[in-house]
Amino acid sequence: xxxxxGYAMPVQYEAKGSKHALSIIDSTKWTxxxxxxxxxxxxxxxxxxxxxxxxxxxxxTTADVYGPERGLPTACSKSKLLSRLQLxxxxxxxxxxxxxxxxxxxxxxxGDVKMEVMWDNRGLFAIQGPKAAEVLQRLSxxxxxxxxxxxxxxxxxxxxxxxxxSRCGYTGEDGFEVFVPxxxxxxxxxxxxxxxxxxxxxxxxxxxxxxxxxxxxYGRVPPVHRLADGVxxxxxxxxxxxxxxxxxxxxxKSRYKRLRAGLMPxxxxxxxxxxxxxxxxxQVVGKVTSGSMSPCLKKNISIGYINKPHNKxxxxxxxxxxxxxxxxxxxxLRGWWEGLPRSALDPRGWWGQAGSPQNKGxxxxxxxxxxxxxxxxxxxxxxxxxxxxxxxV
Numbered sequence: 001x002x003x004x005x006g007y008a009m010p011v012q013y014e015a016k017g018s019k020h021a022l023s024i025i026d027s028t029k030w031t032x033x034x035x036x037x038x039x040x041x042x043x044x045x046x047x048x049x050x051x052x053x054x055x056x057x058x059x060x061t062t063a064d065v066y067g068p069e070r071g072l073p074t075a076c077s078k079s080k081l082l083s084r085l086q087l088x089x090x091x092x093x094x095x096x097x098x099x100x101x102x103x104x105x106x107x108x109x110x111g112d113v114k115m116e117v118m119w120d121n122r123g124l125f126a127i128q129g130p131k132a133a134e135v136l137q138r139l140s141x142x143x144x145x146x147x148x149x150x151x152x153x154x155x156x157x158x159x160x161x162x163x164x165x166s167r168c169g170y171t172g173e174d175g176f177e178v179f180v181p182x183x184x185x186x187x188x189x190x191x192x193x194x195x196x197x198x199x200x201x202x203x204x205x206x207x208x209x210x211x212x213x214x215x216x217x218y219g220r221v222p223p224v225h226r227l228a229d230g231v232x233x234x235x236x237x238x239x240x241x242x243x244x245x246x247x248x249x250x251x252x253k254s255r256y257k258r259l260r261a262g263l264m265p266x267x268x269x270x271x272x273x274x275x276x277x278x279x280x281x282x283q284v285v286g287k288v289t290s291g292s293m294s295p296c297l298k299k300n301i302s303i304g305y306i307n308k309p310h311n312k313x314x315x316x317x318x319x320x321x322x323x324x325x326x327x328x329x330x331x332x333l334r335g336w337w338e339g340l341p342r343s344a345l346d347p348r349g350w351w352g353q354a355g356s357p358q359n360k361g362x363x364x365x366x367x368x369x370x371x372x373x374x375x376x377x378x379x380x381x382x383x384x385x386x387x388x389x390x391x392x393v
Contacts, residue, residue, distance in 0.1 A: 002203065005092035007042040010202035020193070024204035028295040031171055031209055035129035036201035037192050044095035045118040045179065046088045046102070052111030053086050060105050061088070087164070087179075095119070123185030128175035128209075131197040136165070136176060139191065159187040171206070172213025211301065212294050214262060214333030258286065261311040262333040263302040263319065268326035270300040271319035277304055278318050278325070285310045288319065306330060 001008045012027060013020045022030060030036055048057055054065045065086065090098045102115055127135065133145045140156045145167075148154055153166040161184030169175030180188045192198055210217065265271055270291045277286035291302030302319070310317060315330040 004203065005042055005095075007092065009039075009042065010200075011204045012202045013200045020200040022199055022201075024202075024208060025295040027199065027201045027205035028208045028212075030199050031129045031173060031201060031205060032296055033130065034199070035127055035131040035135055035195075035197045036171075036205065037189075037198050038126040038128065038201050038206060039123075039189070040126050040177070041122070041124045041185070042092040043124055044090045044092060044099070045122065045124065046090065046099075047116045047118060048086045048088075049114050049116070050112040052109070053113050056106070056109050056111060056113045057086055057088070059109065060102065089124075121182045123178075123180040123182065123189065125178045125180065125189060125192060126169055126175060127178065127192060127198065128169045128171040128173050128201075129197075130174060132173070132175045135192070135195050135197055139195075159184055159191055161188065163188065170213075170215055171209040172215065173209075208292055208295055211290055211292055211303065212296060214303065216260075216303070217290055256308065258305040258307050259311040260303065260333075261306050262331035263288065263291075263304055263306075263317070263328050264331050265300045265302070265319055265326050265328040268300075268319075268324065269321050271302045271304075271321050271326070271328070275302070275304075276320045277306055277310075277328075278320060279310060280316055280318060285317070302328075303333070 001010055003009075012022065012024055015021050027036065058065045099117060106113060106115060136156065137143065137145050139158060143154065143156050148167050150167050153164060156163050156165045156178070158178070158180070161181050163181075163184075164179040166177045166179075167175070168177055178188070178192075193200060207217070263271065263277065270293050271277075271288045272291045273289055275288040275291065276284050277288060278284050286304050286306035288302045288304040291300065291304075293299070294301045306317075309315075311330055313330060313332050317328050317330060318325045319328050320326075
């Protein structure tokens with residue numbers, strides 16, 4: 001167990017004789033091949049209600065809250081939106097400052113908005129893997145999961161409790177996050193862990209899974225990257241939140257001096273956070289933000305920001321680990337997925353099972369909120385911008 005944002009959380013489960021006692025390597029592989037259950041109840045949920053709730057959330061975040069109703073007459077669009085639930089999930093380590101920020105902005109906003117914090121009064125469980133849908137479909141036969149695309153949410157009854165479920169996750173696999181009322185959290189957890197396809201997974205597997213999928217770890221991405229990744233296309237040109245001046249600069253790609261890329265060392269130990277990336281003649285051209293041994297590829301992989309043009313696929317580089325230089329090649333993040341147990345690491349591969357991720361049929365909207373006002377300082381003069389290349393996420 002380790003401390004994580006004030007919560008005691010498992011790196012892995014080690015109970016002797018338990019089916020859930022897997023090494024980090026085996027837990028990672030299990031998630032890729034079957035289904036793993038993560039307890040993410042430490043994350044903070046926030047619900048906004050009131051006739052001006054959607055306007056407020058769009059004001060302080062990068063979410064496209066209005067979605068398909070944007071552009072409709074105000075009375076018509078708000079009548080539809082009021083029947084929906086607006087729920088945000090914020091990083092546990094940032095929750096205190098995020099909540100403080102929201103409270104301050106609510107005081108300035110002046111509209112009809114109420115904020116309810118749901119943190120320690122509910123359970124939040126993530127079931128991830130190619131068999132996750134099979135498990136939930138069996139537990140709730142009346143729910144048609146084939147009609148639910150990535151990013152959409154729905155209600156599901158588990159152990160007699162109405163649970164809000166979102167088809168999402170951060171492992172590169174198909175999966176679901178289940179919001180459970182506090183009184184039913186233990187029974188639902190026990191139900192899920194009792195399924196033959198399911199094993200528990202901790203922080204160790206979570207880190208290797210997201211790294212294999214080329215996903216960033218919070219705190220390892222420059223603020224402008226987080227903003228650029230989080231802003232919805234539908235909001236382009238109509239945003240009224242802090243950071244607009246930086247957003248306006250993102251369209252000028254000549255300012256992108258560093259790009260996020262994969263790195264695969266040919267030998268030596270894993271190149272971890274902080275390791276310098278050099279050209280073969282010793283010029284420092286980047287730095288590693290995350291790195292480890294890939295349990296599925298059985299190779300060392302890293303993610304870093306590399307100066308153009310050295311980020312290009314196949315560029316010969318070297319990484320400095322403990323004072324020694326080791327040869328490495330720049331890779332497109334999706335480039336190292338070849339060789340993993342299954343191709344569904346590209347989420348588009350399973351979005352197609354239920355149509356476009358922009359499916360608008362759901363009567364509920366669940367948004368993962370990125371709080372840009374807390375992370376971005378607006379500039380009155382042009383800045384040099386770092387950014388990942390399209391297709392690297």
